[in-house]
Structures are given as structure tokens and as C-alpha cells.
Amino acid sequence: MAQLNDFMTRIDLSVLNDYVAANGKSVVYAKGERIVQQGQLCRYVGVVKSGYFKYVALNSKGQEVVTGFSFEGEVVTDYVQGFLYDQPSLTSIVAGCDAEVQRVSVEDARRFIIERNPGFVAEVSSNLLQEAYCRYLNVLVKTPTERFQELVSRYPGVMHNLPIQEIASYLGISRRQLHRIREAESAADASKCENIKGKS
Numbered sequence: 277m278a279q280l281n282d283f284m285t286r287i288d289l290s291v292l293n294d295y296v297a298a299n300g301k302s303v304v305y306a307k308g309e310r311i312v313q314q315g316q317l318c319r320y321v322g323v324v325k326s327g328y329f330k331y332v333a334l335n336s337k338g339q340e341v342v343t344g345f346s347f348e349g350e351v352v353t354d355y356v357q358g359f360l361y362d363q364p365s366l367t368s369i370v371a372g373c374d375a376e377v378q379r380v381s382v383e384d385a386r387r388f389i390i391e392r393n394p395g396f397v398a399e400v401s402s403n404l405l406q407e408a409y410c411r412y413l414n415v416l417v418k419t420p421t422e423r424f425q426e427l428v429s430r431y432p433g434v435m436h437n438l439p440i441q442e443i444a445s446y447l448g449i450s451r452r453q454l455h456r457i458r459e460a461e462s463a464a465d466a467s468k469c470e471n472i473k474g475k476s
Contacts, residue, residue: 287403289351291393296323296383300378305329305371308404311352311379314368318358320379325349327375330442331367342445343367347436356381356405360397372442420449 295367300322305311312318314333329352331344346352346369354365359382416422424447427434434443435458444454 287400291396292321292351292385292389293323295388296321296378296380299384300380302376302378304374304376307371307373307375309371311369311371311377312354312358312365315364316367317362318354318365318369319382319384320377321351321353321355321359321382322377324350324352324377325378328370328372328438329371329375329377333367340368340445342442343357345372345446349384351379353382355400359386360401372438403404415448420447420453421457422459423447424461 302325303322305327311329316363326348328348329346330342331346332342335341344367348358352369353359354367354369357363357365362382373413383435414426418426427443427447440454441451444451447454449457
């Protein structure tokens with residue numbers, strides 16, 4: 277569905293997807309329900325059948341900060357802490373709306389993947405590291421407007437498919453700041469249209 281998690285397009289997830297499809301159990305999560313709570317061990321890995329999930333962590337004020345998403349057709353799990361290290365999760369994975377997941381246990385999936393594709397763990401880990409590093413650099417060197425423009429280019433439907441507050445949180449800005457950026461972008465688009473009409 278989305279291009280937001282474009283690192284997933286660089287990874288062959290067919291082995292994991294096939295295993296989940298053949299062995300998974302379909303589970304429906306109501307909006308706000310958690311696959312895992314921050315500080316607890318993530319016990320499941322699944323494929324989103326409908327809806328979406330957001331990864332959230334608490335800041336120093338106790339507010340939820342959105343760190344990522346899993347959309348329809350994508351894998352949802354705490355890969356680093358849960359899948360790799362069998363450690364408590366640093367984020368919660370929360371249903372952003374009513375959502376359905378085909379899921380299996382992390383333990384079973386890990387055993388199967390390592391047996392069938394020993395290089396899978398290294399491949400996914402390197403791609404996640406690259407993605408995390410790029411996001412880190414973006415926060416340091418790009419303006420909020422540039423980060424918003426990049427988000428929209430990677431996932432054109434983002435403004436229609438996700439709540440404004442979640443988008444702002446993911447970008448690391450306030451809802452008010454995102455509103456101002458959107459207004460400026462709309463004004464710029466309108467100006468471009470007027471210039472095009474004037475030349476025609």
C-alpha cells in the first residue's frame with residue numbers, strides 16, 4: 277500500500293510472508309489495542325491484512341511519540357528488540373484503526389526463518405540500520421517543510437489516510453506547525469497554477 281516504509285521493498289520478505297500465511301492465526305485489533313506494550317516482550321510477528329499500526333514511545337512528559345507505521349500487506353512486529361534480541365520492546369505497537377493481522381509467534385517465525393534463510397536476519401538488520409540512519413540525518417539537516425515534502429513524495433496518500441496528529445508526531449513537529457506548512461504548500465501550489473494560466 278504505502279511507500280512510507282520503502283526499505284521493505286529492498287528486502288525479500290516472501291519466506292516470512294508465506295510462513296505467516298500458512299501457519300498464522302487471524303486476529304482483529306480494535307483501534308487503540310496493542311500488539312505489544314512498551315517495556316514488554318513482543319511475542320508476535322504478523323502481516324497486516326487491513327488497517328494499520330503505529331509504533332509509539334513515551335517522551336519525558338508521558339506523551340506518545342509516533343516513530344513508525346505498518347500498513348496493509350506489511351510485516352508488523354518489534355523486529356530489533358523482540359525478533360533479534362528477545363528483549364522488552366522500546367515502543368508500543370498500537371492499532372491506528374480497527375485492523376486485522378495474520379500472526380504467528382516470534383519464536384516460531386525466528387526458528388523457521390533462520391533455518392530456511394540464514395542471511396535474512398543480516399539483510400533486514402542492515403536495511404533497518406540504513407533507514408534509521410537516514411531518518412536521524414533528516415532530523416538534523418532538513419527543515420520541517422523539507423521533511424514533510426519528502427514524506428508526501430514517498431507516500432502521496434498520507435494526508436488522507438492518517439490523522440494529522442500522527443503525521444505531525446512522526447515528523448517531530450507540532451500539529452500547529454504542520455498546519456502552517458500545509459497552508460504554505462497550498463499557497464505555493466495555487467501560485468504555480470496562476471503562473472501557468474498566465475502563460476497559456
